[in-house]
Amino acid sequence: MSxxxxxxxxxxxxKEELKKQIDKLPSKPVLVVIQVxxxxxxxxxxxxxxxxxxxxxxxxxxxxxxxxxxxxxxKEQINKLNNDNNxxxxxxxxxxxxxxxxxxIINYIDPNKDIDGLTDxxxxxxxxxxxxxxxxxxxxxxxxxxxxxxxxxxxxxVIVGRSNLVGKPLIHMxxxxxxxxxxxxxxxxxxISFTKQADILIVAVGKKHLIxxxxxxxxxxxxxxxxxxxxxxxxxxxxxxxxxxxxxxxxPVPKGVGPMTVAxxxxxxxxxxxxxxxxxxx
Amino acid sequence: MSxxxxxxxxxxxxKEELKKQIDKLPSKPVLVVIQVxxxxxxxxxxxxxxxxxxxxxxxxxxxxxxxxxxxxxxKEQINKLNNDNNxxxxxxxxxxxxxxxxxxIINYIDPNKDIDGLTDxxxxxxxxxxxxxxxxxxxxxxxxxxxxxxxxxxxxxVIVGRSNLVGKPLIHMxxxxxxxxxxxxxxxxxxISFTKQADILIVAVGKKHLIxxxxxxxxxxxxxxxxxxxxxxxxxxxxxxxxxxxxxxxxPVPKGVGPMTVAxxxxxxxxxxxxxxxxxxx
Numbered sequence: 001m002s003x004x005x006x007x008x009x010x011x012x013x014x015k016e017e018l019k020k021q022i023d024k025l026p027s028k029p030v031l032v033v034i035q036v037x038x039x040x041x042x043x044x045x046x047x048x049x050x051x052x053x054x055x056x057x058x059x060x061x062x063x064x065x066x067x068x069x070x071x072x073x074x075k076e077q078i079n080k081l082n083n084d085n086n087x088x089x090x091x092x093x094x095x096x097x098x099x100x101x102x103x104x105i106i107n108y109i110d111p112n113k114d115i116d117g118l119t120d121x122x123x124x125x126x127x128x129x130x131x132x133x134x135x136x137x138x139x140x141x142x143x144x145x146x147x148x149x150x151x152x153x154x155x156x157x158v159i160v161g162r163s164n165l166v167g168k169p170l171i172h173m174x175x176x177x178x179x180x181x182x183x184x185x186x187x188x189x190x191x192i193s194f195t196k197q198a199d200i201l202i203v204a205v206g207k208k209h210l211i212x213x214x215x216x217x218x219x220x221x222x223x224x225x226x227x228x229x230x231x232x233x234x235x236x237x238x239x240x241x242x243x244x245x246x247x248x249x250x251x252p253v254p255k256g257v258g259p260m261t262v263a264x265x266x267x268x269x270x271x272x273x274x275x276x277x278x279x280x281x282x
Numbered sequence: 283m284s285x286x287x288x289x290x291x292x293x294x295x296x297k298e299e300l301k302k303q304i305d306k307l308p309s310k311p312v313l314v315v316i317q318v319x320x321x322x323x324x325x326x327x328x329x330x331x332x333x334x335x336x337x338x339x340x341x342x343x344x345x346x347x348x349x350x351x352x353x354x355x356x357k358e359q360i361n362k363l364n365n366d367n368n369x370x371x372x373x374x375x376x377x378x379x380x381x382x383x384x385x386x387i388i389n390y391i392d393p394n395k396d397i398d399g400l401t402d403x404x405x406x407x408x409x410x411x412x413x414x415x416x417x418x419x420x421x422x423x424x425x426x427x428x429x430x431x432x433x434x435x436x437x438x439x440v441i442v443g444r445s446n447l448v449g450k451p452l453i454h455m456x457x458x459x460x461x462x463x464x465x466x467x468x469x470x471x472x473x474i475s476f477t478k479q480a481d482i483l484i485v486a487v488g489k490k491h492l493i494x495x496x497x498x499x500x501x502x503x504x505x506x507x508x509x510x511x512x513x514x515x516x517x518x519x520x521x522x523x524x525x526x527x528x529x530x531x532x533x534p535v536p537k538g539v540g541p542m543t544v545a546x547x548x549x550x551x552x553x554x555x556x557x558x559x560x561x562x563x564x
Contacts, residue, residue, distance in 0.1 A: 103412065124406030128446050130385065154471040162457050164410050171453060171465070175444050178469040180476065183453070187460040189436040194462065 002247040003148075005223075007140075010147050011259035018266055019056040028059040029273035031089040031115070031266070032081055036074065036100065037067030042093045049091075052262045058269060061087075067097045074100065075108050082110040088276060089115035089269035112275060115268035117169070126172050133268055138169040140260025141202060141223055142177075148249060150200070150221055152177040158198035159183050160191070160211070160237070166204040166225055191215070209239035213246055222250040225257050284529040285430075287505075289422075292429050293541035300548055301338040310341040311555035313371040313397070313548070314363055318356065318382065319349030324375045331373075334544045340551060343369075349379045356382065357390050364392040370558060371397035371551035394557060397550035399451070408454050415550055420451040422542025423484060423505055424459075430531060432482070432503055434459040440480035441465050442473070442493070442519070448486040448507055473497070491521035495528055504532040507539050 022029060031053050033046050046062060053060040065074065081087045090113045096102050106114075111121045117135035125132035145152065157174050161167040162185040174181045184194050186205075195201055195215045203211055204225035216222065226237025236253030244250065251257055274280070304311060313335050315328050328344060335342040347356065363369045372395045378384050388396075393403045399417035407414035427434065439456050443449040444467040456463045466476050468487075477483055477497045485493055486507035498504065508519025518535030525532065533539055556562070 103410070120406030120410055120412065121403050122406065123409045124402030124404065127405045127409055127450055128385070128402055130402065154469050168409055168454070168457075172450070175450075175465060175467070178467075180464070180466050180470040182462070182464040183457060184462050185457070185460075187436050188462040 002222075002244050002250045005144055005148055005249050005251045005256060007144055007251060007257055008255040008259045010144060011140075011263040014143075014260075014263045015052065015056050015266065018058075018263075018270055021270060022057045025273070027086075028057060029088045029269050030059040030061060030086055031091070031269045032061045032063060032087055033091045033093055034063045034065070034074075034077070034081075035093045036065045036069055037097050039093075039095060042095075046093060049262060049265065052266060053269075056266060058266060069100075071100055071105065074105055078105070078108045082108075082113065085276065087113065088272040089113055089265070091116055091265070113272055115265055115272060117268070118165075123164075123169070126169055129172075129176065133272070134173070135165060135169045136261045136264035136268065137166050137204075137225060137257065138173055139264045139268075140257055141166075141170065141225065142173050143264065144223065144251065144257065144260060145200070145221075150249065152179040152200070154178060154180065155199040156180045156182065156197055157200045157202065158194050159202045159204070160195065161185060161204035161206075161225075163204060170202060170204075203237040205237055207237055208235040209237070209242075211238040211243065213239070213242045216243055216246055218246055219248045220246070222247045223257065224251050224253050226253060227258060284504075284526050284532045287426055287430055287531050287533045287538060289426060289533055289539055290537040290541045292426060293422075293545040296425075296542075296545045297334065297338050297548065300340075300545075300552055303552060304339045307555070309368075310339060311370045311551050312341040312343060312368055313373070313551045314343045314345060314369055315373045315375055316345050316347070316356075316359070316363075317375045318347045318351055319379050321375075321377060324377075328375060331544060331547065334548060335551075338548060340548060351382075353382055353387065356387055360387070360390045364390075364395065367558065369395065370554040371395055371547070373398055373547070395554055397547055397554060399550070400447075405446075405451070408451055411454075411458065415554070416455070417447060417451045418543045418546035418550065419448050419486075419507060419539065420455055421546045421550075422539055423448075423452060423507065424455050425546065426505065426533065426539065426542060427482070427503075432531065434461040434482070436460060436462065437481040438462045438464065438479055439482045439484065440476050441484045441486070442477065443467060443486035443488075443507075445486060452484060452486075485519040487519055489519055490517040491519070491524075493520040493525065495521070495524045498525055498528055500528055501530045502528070504529045505539065506533050506535050509535060509540060 050060045090109050106118045111119050114133050117133040122132045157179045159167050192215045200221040202223040208228040224236040224238040228235045332342045363372050372391050388400050393401050396415050399415040404414045439461045441449050474497045482503040484505040490510040506518040506520040510517045
């Protein structure tokens, strides 16, 4: 029987710890989300972040722009937030309307306030092994692995999916922990020949139930980053029920990796607060 | 019988092409190498770069500082070069004396003049798939693979070595070409089980003759980035004679990847010249 990795539970205890730390601070850390236009999914995500922030005593600001805002106007607004000593974390909620270049705009965020870890400079620092803000979902994956004392040294980790948001940052986080890392993706031939080798399999592609029993090794650790909404239900990239008895550890969807993402976002905001106020604390 | 990948020959034809392009320019592109102290190996490397640059009509400046220079003084000097419109490429020759923080100093170079592709911002851009200056040795490896029309799509490439200079940039260059990529290193267990799977094996660890006949697949492409100087002789990381009949293609050491590194450095300098002078050319 597989042990189920309880991301919900772990994220709650992380947020509790963050709350305790924030309670001791002279001022509240401030997280700003910039939204352009009215993407429906974005509205839900922003609401969830707002609730999570206020639950731990963090201040949350939602700045909403009309979708006709120009790139320069948006950059000007980001610049103000960069220079405001009371703002600790800045998120530009994606997707942006088509006339705005997301990469350019994200890269305009002060790297120290880039709590999503998406600026080129933070990606580069991650790659070269320097202290930096790291992307929340892969950081959440790493945290789950640590919480369950799953050793990575010398283990073969197979990542399915090479996105900038998850797959690519994970490569460097895993190499830093001495794992041997294989990256597979849509162009990989004979995917199963790779997934079957994995001591730890991390799947982040967005394909409902791509991974089934026959594709994994007996006793593998399975981390499912997929969130697929179909007819109002949420499915992972892994066929959970199907692999349940073969894996040693497995994350469910929902309540696996998902809740960790927001917890890491809040943790990064507090980290920025500590840096900006020169408080030495992890 | 393996086909030998002739890096010397290819680098010569690249340099010839660069020379032709430079001959047509209104001014000479300028490459600056900053040296601190008197590392003997550095003296040799700098001399080689100087010869290569002048051979193709590029101007080469060697700026030499006493090893007692402070970090701030060095940064000030780099800043002057960053702001000088006549300077196209800047290299800080490594290693630097211990009192200087190499990472900080490298990151002080204008990313557009960072022809070694070592600044965090260039690493991050490489990772996120943006146009940027890329590290010369891995770029040279990719160029060799292209020159021999070796298809990477869906191929399993195994990298031995996870250095910031070679292994890590290669991951992203190879993923961009749709390869499935495995990264192995000193902490990998059962290395041979990975190297034997490689359609293309790239070795960059600095261990004389680490890779032998029994460790490769019949018909594999072998790229040897290792340069090991022992008693005045140069050896690769691959036991060349030993694998010669089993590989389909193989790079020798010397005259394989080595000569490509300097060629890519010159190519990046010219690229910077084109960018700075707003000339559209690859």
